[in-house]
Amino acid sequence: MKKDRTEAEEMLIEKIKKIKSKAKIVNQIVENITNKGMPFGVFNEVSRGSLSLDTVDIPFLAVLMNAIYETTGDKEIDPDIFFSRKEIEESEYIIKDEFKRESLNLPIVLNDVIQLDEQTYVTKIESTLLVRMYHSNIIEYNFETQRSAKYKEGRDGVVPVPDVNKKSVADIAKHVLNQSYLPDMMTLNVYSFETNPVYFDSSNRNLTISEGAIVSILDGFHRLQGFVKAHLINPNLKFTMILSVRVYDTDTAKRYFGQINTVNIVKKERIEELKAEKYSDQVVKDLQTNPKSELKGNKIASAPRISQIADQLTTFSILSYAIEHTFSPANFKEYKETAKYLIEFFGYLLSYYYDEFLGDPQKYRDQYKNHPLMFLGYTVIAKKFFDSKRDISEINEVIDEIDFSDNALISLLNDKKAYYASKRAKNNIIEYFNKKYNEVI
Numbered sequence: 001m002k003k004d005r006t007e008a009e010e011m012l013i014e015k016i017k018k019i020k021s022k023a024k025i026v027n028q029i030v031e032n033i034t035n036k037g038m039p040f041g042v043f044n045e046v047s048r049g050s051l052s053l054d055t056v057d058i059p060f061l062a063v064l065m066n067a068i069y070e071t072t073g074d075k076e077i078d079p080d081i082f083f084s085r086k087e088i089e090e091s092e093y094i095i096k097d098e099f100k101r102e103s104l105n106l107p108i109v110l111n112d113v114i115q116l117d118e119q120t121y122v123t124k125i126e127s128t129l130l131v132r133m134y135h136s137n138i139i140e141y142n143f144e145t146q147r148s149a150k151y152k153e154g155r156d157g158v159v160p161v162p163d164v165n166k167k168s169v170a171d172i173a174k175h176v177l178n179q180s181y182l183p184d185m186m187t188l189n190v191y192s193f194e195t196n197p198v199y200f201d202s203s204n205r206n207l208t209i210s211e212g213a214i215v216s217i218l219d220g221f222h223r224l225q226g227f228v229k230a231h232l233i234n235p236n237l238k239f240t241m242i243l244s245v246r247v248y249d250t251d252t253a254k255r256y257f258g259q260i261n262t263v264n265i266v267k268k269e270r271i272e273e274l275k276a277e278k279y280s281d282q283v284v285k286d287l288q289t290n291p292k293s294e295l296k297g298n299k300i301a302s303a304p305r306i307s308q309i310a311d312q313l314t315t316f317s318i319l320s321y322a323i324e325h326t327f328s329p330a331n332f333k334e335y336k337e338t339a340k341y342l343i344e345f346f347g348y349l350l351s352y353y354y355d356e357f358l359g360d361p362q363k364y365r366d367q368y369k370n371h372p373l374m375f376l377g378y379t380v381i382a383k384k385f386f387d388s389k390r391d392i393s394e395i396n397e398v399i400d401e402i403d404f405s406d407n408a409l410i411s412l413l414n415d416k417k418a419y420y421a422s423k424r425a426k427n428n429i430i431e432y433f434n435k436k437y438n439e440v441i
Contacts, residue, residue: 001083005061008082009053012046012065015077020047025071032067037096039135045229048166055233059091066092104136106211110245113207115200119247121207127176127227127239130186133215134228139188142216142253165222172226176239185242186220189253197247207245218246218253279335280324284316286339293343294350294358304419306372311361314375315419321426322379327386345382345392352396368404373413373429377402380433398437408432 001008019025030043042064045051053061066079066088079088113123133139175181190197190213197213200206209215217224223241231237248256287295299313306312323342329335350357356364364370381398384390403409412418412432418425 001058001087003082005058005082006054008061008065011077011082012053012061012068015068015072015074016043016047019068019072029068029071032071033064036063036067036092038063038067039228039232042232045232051229051232058087059094062088062091063095104132104138106138106209106213106215108133108138108209110207110209110243111205113200113205113245115202115207119252121198121200121245121247123207123243123245124240125186125243127237127241128231130224130241131228131231134224138215139224140214140216141221142189142250164225168222169225169229172223173229173233176226176230176237177234181239183239183241184223185244186223187218187244187246189216189218189246189248190214191216191247191249191253198245209245216253218248218257219244278320278324279329279331279338280320280327281316282335283323283327283329283339283342284319287319287342287346290339290343292347294347301372308362308365312372313357313361313370314372318372318375318419318426319379321423322376322430325427325430326379326383341386342379342382345385345395346378348392348395349378349399352399368410368413369399371413373418373426376418376426376429377433377437380430381437384437401437 019029026043026047033042038060042051046053046064062079062083065077065082068074069077069079083091110121110123110125113121115121130139172181190209192210192213195210195212197210199208199210201208227239230239246253246256284300287293288297288300290296295313298310300319301307301312301315304315304317306315323329323338327334327338327342329338353369356367356370361370368374381395385392385395385398409432412425412429415422415425415428418429
């Protein structure tokens with residue numbers, strides 16, 4: 001190096017702090033460093049401070065600096081200031097060569113496997129192999145079968161990202177590096193709609209994950225992130241885990257994830273959604289998945305609160321509670337009737353007030369019509385329409401009668417306890433609409 005590496009580290013950290021909030025530039029840098037053979041999550045690890053630059057080797061430092069310089073054109077971070085041209089070229093060769101050696105493709109064969117049944121297999125696996133599978137984009141994060149997502153502005157708009165407890169990841173990495181982490185079990189799910197996802201050779205106890213199969217992490221995402229971080233610091237790390245391989249379809253994977261309990265407690269609302277044990281839960285699932293539903297897709301949040309940047313409108317728990325305490329479906333027939341009716345009811349409601357709910361909900365957040373807790377009130381009104389057999393197309397006549405400037409209503413909607421476990425707060429809103437709007441219906 002032409003200068004002390006400490007100067008290079010300090011300059012990199014300073015520049016990364018200035019650009020880490022600029023999504024477009026960060027995406028370009030990530031694409032650049034990935035093309036150079038570095039792991040996908042490196043930049044984020046460094047920008048968060050979870051990967052310290054004084055722990056990485058010279059080639060890593062040189063390639064990271066060069067990628068940022070090529071993207072930003074910032075002359076203060078020109079790698080030629082800190083490295084010779086030969087060092088830069090050799091560093092890029094080393095990183096790319098390592099990436100090629102570490103990169104994997106399916107099929108992958110696991111040895112010493114015990115088969116419990118046609119859907120369940122158990123073996124051991126080196127953390128090195130898990131990390132290589134992750135960096136090779138073989139292991140995916142399936143938002144349908146995992147904990148609820150967070151949402152961030154990305155290159156392609158608002159995108160879901162895993163909800164990661166950074167402290168937990170750092171703690172796991174620390175214990176793995178210190179050899180104080182006790183081996184536990186990680187669970188992968190392997191499935192395919194087009195081919196047999198796995199093949200088990202019982203005579204040799206080999207399990208082959210087939211080419212074309214989709215591999216997702218069903219339990220252990222924080223542990224995997226901890227291993228990834230630890231291996232970035234010490235690539236020669238050796239650690240053995242118990243591995244469970246499941247061959248589940250999406251619904252079975254959801255039930256499994258709802259059944260298990262992990263160190264990072266999954267939000268109660270997400271557990272309830274995954275298990276979907278009550279008929280009211282099933283109604284909400286239909287509202288989320290039916291192609292004719294205006295609430296399909298991401299409009300209903302799995303978390304306790306909505307994500308405004310994702311234009312979510314209400315939460316799974318709020319809607320389920322509202323349906324349970326108004327329509328109260330007690331069997332399959334009542335659940336299907338309720339779901340069918342509410343799909344039509346909310347279809348009219350959201351269409352009549354398209355701008356507030358579907359067009360640009362952010363613009364109307366302070367007007368309360370699209371407030372998440374208002375769906376308690378709307379469900380009460382839906383039940384009154386249902387009982388009186390009133391034409392749903394007249395819903396706008398009733399909604400227009402609601403006084404959204406009423407201090408009593410505003411106070412109820414601003415009660416944060418209604419988002420969580422407080423039944424009283426939710427019941428107060430339901431009672432408000434039962435009393436105040438009984439006559440107009």
